[in-house]
Amino acid sequence: MGSLLEGVKVVEVGEFVFIPSAAAILADWGADVVKIEHPQRGDTLRGHLSIFSAHGYDTGDFNYLVEQSNRGKRSLGLDLAHPDGRAIFLKLVAEADVLVTSLLEPSRERLGITYDDLKAINPRLIYARGHGQGQQGPAAHHGGIDTVAFWARSGMGYVFSDPADPKLPARQGYGDLTAGMFLAGGIAAALFRRGATGEGALVDVSLLGTAMWMLAADVVSSDYMGHLPTPPSFGHVPPNPLSALYRTGDGRALVFGMLKSDQYWPGFCHALGRDDLADHPDYNAFDKRTGNGALFTIITETLLTQPLAHWRERFDAAGCLWSAVQTPLEVGEDPQSVANGYLVEHPSRAGARLAASPVQFDNEKLRLRSGAPEVGQHTEEILLDLGLDWPEIAKLKDDAVVT
Template identity: 40%
Template structure:
């Protein structure tokens, strides 16, 4: 199968997850992604992974916090602030289709990697910036993480924190907004490559974590805009929804959760009652038709909660699987990794680490021609410096001099 980004070269000057995750997706799709890491410090996430104690613990170099957003790339150790590194950078820019960065404006100006600097070398390159708060306005030079720009500012934190709560709800996973933002950037790059092919004009692509956060919460933000003010607090019932007992989460006898989303109560109430061994409830005068189910939803939901709470999780999974109504198990991270539909569709992919041991990673959710992606591991720090420098025509003597200068490693 021809991967759609084969033949595209991406030059990535970025670190952590938000923008590097875009590079990983493009690598999954076949692009040659060259990751520039500082010749001494590398990507800051390499150090962060150890500070946070996220190593596998078996002596392996495999660090999921690095592997996820960096699989499939080649790493070049280059100190861009060194004058002698400029020739190397310019040659890489000249041979690339996309320049990808999340450096702040001040750092970009200092390193001479702003749009005009890069376009002076390669006028046809697509220039891509990931930021916290966008390229314009008073916060354009302000750094942001997904916890701040995406989760807090973008509306998700307020959306999941119950009224009167003594603590704000946190993101459900590390790099949550970063990962969503990364695949958003990858989509923008794909559109820009298509536009360049059609019009001959390269684009400047901007994606902010705040913008991604607002997009993710657009359902409620759009309602607030129409209303002309904040939405009133929603006091949801403990079980079900105000008009439908077959929406919401229910707890099983062994403390697990099931999420119901049967949006047509008139259609699915009789089926649920039959599966639950309570066919009598389908003809109960209180729930005899859709209008009565909606009018008596609170009472019906209490009954459903009692029914679900009398049997264990595994039993309910088997029972509910016999019906057509929409529901799902509430899975932890391990269970997500074992999910049969993810595995059947190749969305949990094998990768071989630097020590030759097979590992697994979540694949990006986009597939082409129903073909699962083939992953290769993330690069070790500066692993491909010599290989890439030779590709752009540097001699061994020139490479040695760069290393003596501290410009490459």
């Protein structure tokens, strides 16, 4: 898996989570990713650990979002606004396969690193940009983070919270990490085309567009009908009682997802301890169960008689399609996440694990090559690879161009 993009050179000019996460996925797949950071402060995300801790994510000195989004990379501390820094950047781009950036168009124009600028230097370059609201329209040049562009503007926040009491997602990088996966996939597609034609490409992903894709069922149906659908709520009689949310006797929640309920109905009744329902004339066909409030009440009251552990054993044995509503702490020890390597050991931080990028190749589980680099950790190595000598590097450091 780690050698899939071996030999592909990626230059990253991005901060926070969206763009760095896309580049981290490329690194997972074997690409050599050079992360360009401000020579003094680095990626702004490096300074946000105290904010995360204030929201209950106190991981000490382990900056988990920096690690999650920057593992496997090399860091070059470089001032792009300095003429010497820009010259070094252009040398990197001339040899690169991919540039991935979160800089908005005005910033890229000011620095002279737009798609047209760099295409003139490297026609084979895959130029990938990620942003908030799209590159056209009145908000094209506005900043965008996941809470604003992905959650609020897209309708995501409306759908997943009570409209009378809107909520913000407490998950750092929720939309960013999703959009980063899409951008990594777009880059891979562009590399595939380049292999056939030799042509570079401009790849573009926005947080708003990503959220609208994920929320397509609501956006498309509302757009077509001209009004909002009525969202289901807890205790609301569902169209299909075998595809609904319930409580257990110990206060846990579980979800059934048996859309083909005729297929599961006899086994479900047995697991529920209600074999009498299987052939009951009021419930023995899909159309009879549809919207059936009496059946919903029977299932609800039966599930409240036993704790989750009891139902887990019963429903698993019956082959039902279901899951407990698990906590993030439980997910890390879920037998499925463990067996499939969905959390991967940090290569240098004992006791720490990071989420694996979700694509696997040839049944191979991901193994991380390295954790996130320190700011400028690989500056000298990268500059030497570009052909600079030690006196030149020393002068660049004296001039605060690199760190």
